Amino acid sequence: MKYAFLVAWREYAESAKTKGFWISLFMFPAILFLSVQVPIFLHEKGTPTRYFVLVDQSGDFEAVLSETLDASYQKQLFGALKDYARKNSAKPGGDQATGDDTPQSVKAFLKNGGQEPFLKSLQPWLKPNAPAFKAPRRDLVRAPLPPGLDSKTDLATLARDLKPYLRGDKQLVVNGQSSGLYAAILIPRDIQNQIVRPNSPKAPASGAPTGEAGSVSGNTPVPAGIQYWSTDVTPAKEGSGLPHEIEQAVNNEIHRGEYLSRGVDVAALRQVEQIYAPLVSLNPKKETGQEAVNTADIVKQWAPSAFVYLLWVAVFAINQMLLSNTIEEKSNRIIEVLLSSVTPGELMMGKLAGIAAIGLTMIGGWMVAVFAVLSWKSGGASDIAGHVLTVLKTSNLVPLFSVYFLLGYLLYGGLILSLGSVCNTLKEAQSYMGVLTMLLMVPLLTMTYIPRDPNGTVARVFSWIPIYTPFTMMNRAGADPPLIDLIGTLVLLLATTGAVLWMSGKIFRIGILRTGQPPKIIEMLRWIRG
Amino acid sequence: MPKDTIEIEPPATAPVLELRNVTKFFGDFKAVDDVNFTLLPGSICGFLGPNGAGKTTTIRMILDILKPSSGSLTVLGHSSALEVRQRIGYLPEEKGLYKKMKTWAVIAYFATLKGLTRKDAKRRAFELLEKYGLKDFAEKPTDALSKGMGQKVQMLASLAHDPEFVILDEPFSGLDPLNQQVMEEIIRDMVRCNRTVLFSTHVMQHAERLCDRILLIAKGKMIFDGTISDAKRTIPRRVRIQTEDPIGPLRALEEVVDARLVPLAGADGHPNGHDGHTQWELELRENADPQHILQTCFAQRIRLDSFNQSEPTLHEVFMRLVGPETKEVVRQ
Numbered sequence: 049m050k051y052a053f054l055v056a057w058r059e060y061a062e063s064a065k066t067k068g069f070w071i072s073l074f075m076f077p078a079i080l081f082l083s084v085q086v087p088i089f090l091h092e093k094g095t096p097t098r099y100f101v102l103v104d105q106s107g108d109f110e111a112v113l114s115e116t117l118d119a120s121y122q123k124q125l126f127g128a129l130k131d132y133a134r135k136n137s138a139k140p141g142g143d144q145a146t147g148d149d150t151p152q153s154v155k156a157f158l159k160n161g162g163q164e165p166f167l168k169s170l171q172p173w174l175k176p177n178a179p180a181f182k183a184p185r186r187d188l189v190r191a192p193l194p195p196g197l198d199s200k201t202d203l204a205t206l207a208r209d210l211k212p213y214l215r216g217d218k219q220l221v222v223n224g225q226s227s228g229l230y231a232a233i234l235i236p237r238d239i240q241n242q243i244v245r246p247n248s249p250k251a252p253a254s255g256a257p258t259g260e261a262g263s264v265s266g267n268t269p270v271p272a273g274i275q276y277w278s279t280d281v282t283p284a285k286e287g288s289g290l291p292h293e294i295e296q297a298v299n300n301e302i303h304r305g306e307y308l309s310r311g312v313d314v315a316a317l318r319q320v321e322q323i324y325a326p327l328v329s330l331n332p333k334k335e336t337g338q339e340a341v342n343t344a345d346i347v348k349q350w351a352p353s354a355f356v357y358l359l360w361v362a363v364f365a366i367n368q369m370l371l372s373n374t375i376e377e378k379s380n381r382i383i384e385v386l387l388s389s390v391t392p393g394e395l396m397m398g399k400l401a402g403i404a405a406i407g408l409t410m411i412g413g414w415m416v417a418v419f420a421v422l423s424w425k426s427g428g429a430s431d432i433a434g435h436v437l438t439v440l441k442t443s444n445l446v447p448l449f450s451v452y453f454l455l456g457y458l459l460y461g462g463l464i465l466s467l468g469s470v471c472n473t474l475k476e477a478q479s480y481m482g483v484l485t486m487l488l489m490v491p492l493l494t495m496t497y498i499p500r501d502p503n504g505t506v507a508r509v510f511s512w513i514p515i516y517t518p519f520t521m522m523n524r525a526g527a528d529p530p531l532i533d534l535i536g537t538l539v540l541l542l543a544t545t546g547a548v549l550w551m552s553g554k555i556f557r558i559g560i561l562r563t564g565q566p567p568k569i570i571e572m573l574r575w576i577r578g
Numbered sequence: 579m580p581k582d583t584i585e586i587e588p589p590a591t592a593p594v595l596e597l598r599n600v601t602k603f604f605g606d607f608k609a610v611d612d613v614n615f616t617l618l619p620g621s622i623c624g625f626l627g628p629n630g631a632g633k634t635t636t637i638r639m640i641l642d643i644l645k646p647s648s649g650s651l652t653v654l655g656h657s658s659a660l661e662v663r664q665r666i667g668y669l670p671e672e673k674g675l676y677k678k679m680k681t682w683a684v685i686a687y688f689a690t691l692k693g694l695t696r697k698d699a700k701r702r703a704f705e706l707l708e709k710y711g712l713k714d715f716a717e718k719p720t721d722a723l724s725k726g727m728g729q730k731v732q733m734l735a736s737l738a739h740d741p742e743f744v745i746l747d748e749p750f751s752g753l754d755p756l757n758q759q760v761m762e763e764i765i766r767d768m769v770r771c772n773r774t775v776l777f778s779t780h781v782m783q784h785a786e787r788l789c790d791r792i793l794l795i796a797k798g799k800m801i802f803d804g805t806i807s808d809a810k811r812t813i814p815r816r817v818r819i820q821t822e823d824p825i826g827p828l829r830a831l832e833e834v835v836d837a838r839l840v841p842l843a844g845a846d847g848h849p850n851g852h853d854g855h856t857q858w859e860l861e862l863r864e865n866a867d868p869q870h871i872l873q874t875c876f877a878q879r880i881r882l883d884s885f886n887q888s889e890p891t892l893h894e895v896f897m898r899l900v901g902p903e904t905k906e907v908v909r910q
Binding site for chain 2: 054062377390391
């Protein structure tokens with residue numbers, strides 16, 4: 049054991065000095081940090097305030113649209129206030145005073161007067177040194193029509209005149225600052241005639257109706273309806289963002305008008321629309337009285353996917369290290385000196401242990417980074433970072449991850465050591481590694497599927513295939529798999545790992561001193577039998 | 579082990595190494611065939627043989643890296659060299675070092691594997707590097723070393739734990755003459771300290787200068803085991819004479835087995851010198867006295883420009899013994 053420890057220590061110390069190790073150690077925290085910070089930074093700094101113009105020649109929707117767009121900002125403001133409350137409340141649960149983040153609570157927030165009353169009610173909960181609240185910048189701001197353009201001009205002309213601004217050839221001047229025009233929303237005068245009524249005899253025979261908008265260039269007619277002009281086509285196609293909000297607001301208003309025209313009591317209708325029977329999702333595996341599925345449960349079910357990815361990266365990265373170290377010793381003929389001092393078993397054990405320690409150090413570093421980033425980003429128990437942190441602290445995910453990492457590493461490490469011992473160069477080993485890599489790709493492909501049905505047939509089948517057990521069981525860890533799966537697959541994995549290491553020892557002992565062409569499979573089987 | 583048990587080391591005169599009927603097969607190929615020999619403490623023994631003769635396989639069996647197919651061996655009184663790994667040093671034929679490790683760290687690492695504590699191993703590494711002129715490279719990675727330096731470092735790594743028995747597989751290969759001399763000095767130092775050295779080489783001059791005994795192996799079989807003088811006696815004695823007279827009377831002598839022309843130094847391959855002088859090599863029977871040849875020259879008025887009764891070189895012995903014409907196994 050002493051000699052195996054000496055080999056392990058050298059492997060550890062030398063691998064810890066390599067650039068690859070430090071890159072792996074810091075790459076993940078850096079990616080984690082950047083994936084959290086870059087979107088925030090881009091949102092805060094990278095996305096400029098976007099200006100749009102709204103021309104409603106019908107005069108029916110201007111007010112409702114302004115109201116909708118303001119409500120959208122108020123929702124953003126409410127979110128920011130809640131975030132501020134979470135981060136700056138002196139007492140745990142202080143942020144709870146602000147209520148849940150539901151459409152009803154946003155309405156209540158607006159009904160109560162918005163930001164100022166909210167901040168006033170928050171005051172008793174705030175830390176003494178809490179910074180002043182900074183309201184988020186409005187992403188979308190309505191701009192007046194550029195000078196020289198008249199909102200009463202026909203839409204085709206207006207659209208033609210706005211195009212240079214939309215394309216960025218001309219700039220708007222808003223509050224003395226020049227800026228590009230992000231979008232133009234043009235509502236035709238006869239929008240009421242262009243409303244599509246599928247079951248009405250007045251509806252056009254086929255296709256979308258065309259209205260007075262006519263054509264901009266005089267060639268192709270512009271489809272009837274509200275015109276949303278913008279060079280950014282993504283939100284319009286995805287059914288989200290500004291065009292979606294406009295479409296929804298206008299149609300709600302049209303529905304309201306229609307109800308009125310048909311003599312329906314709109315107030316009663318709205319009231320009826322708010323009636324619902326709540327559906328509570330319950331998990332029988334949870335403690336009595338706490339069976340309701342909450343956000344933390346969802347996080348718990350999906351968090352293992354991240355661990356599977358980490359497990360995959362860790363197993364793959366450090367086995368590469370193991371392979372290159374073994375081939376270095378073999379190709380340099382250092383192996384012969386080593387074998388005059390240690391037995392092949394001690395050498396193999398030492399190498400596996402040393403590289404395992406490197407892997408654990410790397411994973412330890414990653415875990416510290418995960419906890420640090422989550423703690424930094426978590427303002428309380430109710431945000432996603434807080435949920436993830438709670439899940440990590442209270443569940444068995446981290447210990448399970450460590451166990452599956454070690455067993456997965458040893459299983460694949462045994463195969464890699466056999467491979468390294470029979471190959472003379474890394475190039476020679478790469479062709480065999482290709483097969484192993486393809487086998488290792490399967491857990492990545494099933495990674496997102498398994499949490500959707502963590503105790504389904506596919507998940508269970510993969511769990512019982514030892515080379516996939518660490519990844520699949522890790523993936524299922526959040527969904528409390530049956531005990532038979534948990535214990536049974538672990539025992540099978542342990543037995544398989546033991547068998548693989550035993551066979552690897554046999555191959556390693558002979559292969560490591562062999563030169564020339566790598567042996568055929570049948571020859572290796574003979575070594576194992578012998 | 580119980581406290582009152584005393585481990586009894588073999589007496590100092592006991593063989594350091596003993597091989598009895600050691601045979602090794604790789605599949606159907608017999609790499610080592612029934613090899614027997616012993617090494618006594620303090621001896622320096624050359625292990626000679628052509629490529630593929632079985633030297634490295636024998637050495638690997640001695641070190642317990644490979645197991646013999648049959649036969650047995652003991653190293654320092656133990657059946658496995660690994661049991662006495664702290665007392666054995668080994669320099670393999672194909673040298674290699676960890677490229678990114680510091681020079682002192684490589685020596686220290688191998689020394690710790692041979693039982694030294696980390697502190698002692700480090701101290702010893704610096705001591706050796708200083709002694710053999712590599713102190714300036716101690717903190718450099720080994721890939722900054724030249725081939726010769728790297729080989730010296732590996733040699734030092736095999737000696738850092740001050741082993742009693744050292745096995746060196748081709749220690750001189752790839753070294754320039756200056757470094758070969760340094761390597762010879764290292765080996766002599768070990769012998770002066772009463773260490774036992776077994777080394778394999780292709781360079782007969784090294785064996786001739788260093789060894790008091792040689793083992794010759796060919797096609798897996800031991801074909802010679804004895805001193806260098808014994809080895810030289812296995813091929814006929816020769817004398818070289820340079821004369822312009824006919825040597826018929828010498829050919830007629832009973833001691834002379836054969837006489838052949840040999841090129842003169844400086845001649846362009848032609849046996850005759852530029853002034854008509856000729857050099858002859860006379861092969862003598864075993865126990866023949868070269869003085870009798872000289873007397874015959876005087877008696878028969880054969881005028882001599884030179885008379886040289888040289889011993890055969892070890893190279894000649896080697897070529898003769900392992901050459902295709904050698905059929906018979908010579909045993910001393």
